[in-house]
Amino acid sequence: MNKQNIVAIDNHSQYGGDMIRAEKIFKDFLVTRGLRYTQARRKILKEVFSLQNHFEADDIVQKLRSKGEKVSIASVYRTIPLLIDAGIIIKNPCEHMNARLEPVFGQQHHDHLICVKCKKIIEFRDNKIEQRQKKVAQQHGFEMEEHRLVIRGYCGDCQQLNENKSEQP
Amino acid sequence: MNKQNIVAIDNHSQYGGDMIRAEKIFKDFLVTRGLRYTQARRKILKEVFSLQNHFEADDIVQKLRSKGEKVSIASVYRTIPLLIDAGIIIKNPCEHMNARLEPVFGQQHHDHLICVKCKKIIEFRDNKIEQRQKKVAQQHGFEMEEHRLVIRGYCGDCQQLNENKSEQP
DNA sequence: ATGAATGCAAACTATTTGCATATAA
DNA sequence: TTATATGCAAATAGTTTGCATTCAT
Numbered sequence: 001m002n003k004q005n006i007v008a009i010d011n012h013s014q015y016g017g018d019m020i021r022a023e024k025i026f027k028d029f030l031v032t033r034g035l036r037y038t039q040a041r042r043k044i045l046k047e048v049f050s051l052q053n054h055f056e057a058d059d060i061v062q063k064l065r066s067k068g069e070k071v072s073i074a075s076v077y078r079t080i081p082l083l084i085d086a087g088i089i090i091k092n093p094c095e096h097m098n099a100r101l102e103p104v105f106g107q108q109h110h111d112h113l114i115c116v117k118c119k120k121i122i123e124f125r126d127n128k129i130e131q132r133q134k135k136v137a138q139q140h141g142f143e144m145e146e147h148r149l150v151i152r153g154y155c156g157d158c159q160q161l162n163e164n165k166s167e168q169p
Numbered sequence: 170m171n172k173q174n175i176v177a178i179d180n181h182s183q184y185g186g187d188m189i190r191a192e193k194i195f196k197d198f199l200v201t202r203g204l205r206y207t208q209a210r211r212k213i214l215k216e217v218f219s220l221q222n223h224f225e226a227d228d229i230v231q232k233l234r235s236k237g238e239k240v241s242i243a244s245v246y247r248t249i250p251l252l253i254d255a256g257i258i259i260k261n262p263c264e265h266m267n268a269r270l271e272p273v274f275g276q277q278h279h280d281h282l283i284c285v286k287c288k289k290i291i292e293f294r295d296n297k298i299e300q301r302q303k304k305v306a307q308q309h310g311f312e313m314e315e316h317r318l319v320i321r322g323y324c325g326d327c328q329q330l331n332e333n334k335s336e337q338p
Numbered sequence: 339a340t341g342a343a344t345g346c347a348a349a350c351t352a353t354t355t356g357c358a359t360a361t362a363a
Numbered sequence: 364t365t366a367t368a369t370g371c372a373a374a375t376a377g378t379t380t381g382c383a384t385t386c387a388t
Binding site for chain 1: 186187190191194217218220222223224225226249256257258259260261270271272273274275281282284285290291293295297298301302305306309310311312313314315316317318319320321322323324325328
């Protein structure tokens, strides 16, 4: 449920070559962490590439089922963070209710920097980005209602911790 | 749970005057729709303003409980979409797993325009926004991992439908 | 008076977890 | 061989809904 029409403006590459490279990257990623490239993970990775568009965890299970293959939903959920860490998929902002809410009445619009490590949220506003967003909306014939920009990364403090960590032998 | 540190860079106004104006706006909004400004809705609105920061549905119930007042979680969930429609709160992109996922390996980064009416998703890329985001991250000492921009609004098709609708007597 | 809103509890959906078994290296 | 991963089913969390009752107008 909650299926959405997807209109891809950019051409999607066929994923054939990408799949092969991604498989290598994922394997290396796993090995580096002392983890294993298993049947289930292989199937899930393949499905991610066959799906080519936005998808949810259960889509993987359904798609595999329709091909007579199967992987448990638990394994899908356990694999998703690995694929994210390996840089193969990302999470997109979602329209679900369990989003965080924020009062905006009487407030100037602002966007967010979120530290992926300590979860600190920093609010910012950049007028050039604001302007540019208006332009993009216009270009696509959109009447903009609102826009949300999130930059995720490591804040100053957590970068240092990270560097320390990777310096460990 | 899943509490996050909030660092507000912008000064938040005290919400006192905003609360009063918001109350009027919310009331008008409800009346226009033939809905009622009830005790529960008043309490929820007041809590939204006392919370001043990002919050989740259950925070409202808890905060009220700690003051000896109460509203059911069901009413909170039923009121949230009204507050959103009235322009008093917004949903922020969330970090929860039930986000939509997207393969990005071998893909150029892109952002999304989403039609709030027909849910159509249009992907776009704007280099000026990309550059500017890098700059913002730098300014705040962030090491950017990724960024997501969503512009929500009415696509060309749905604007027309909307206009027609508001023309009805 | 009466249509709309509430609270409660049950239902649903998405996600996570414990554990016995299977499997990659 | 053995630590890691899997599938299952049970548990948890977040959200929605039906219904009898209460409330706003």
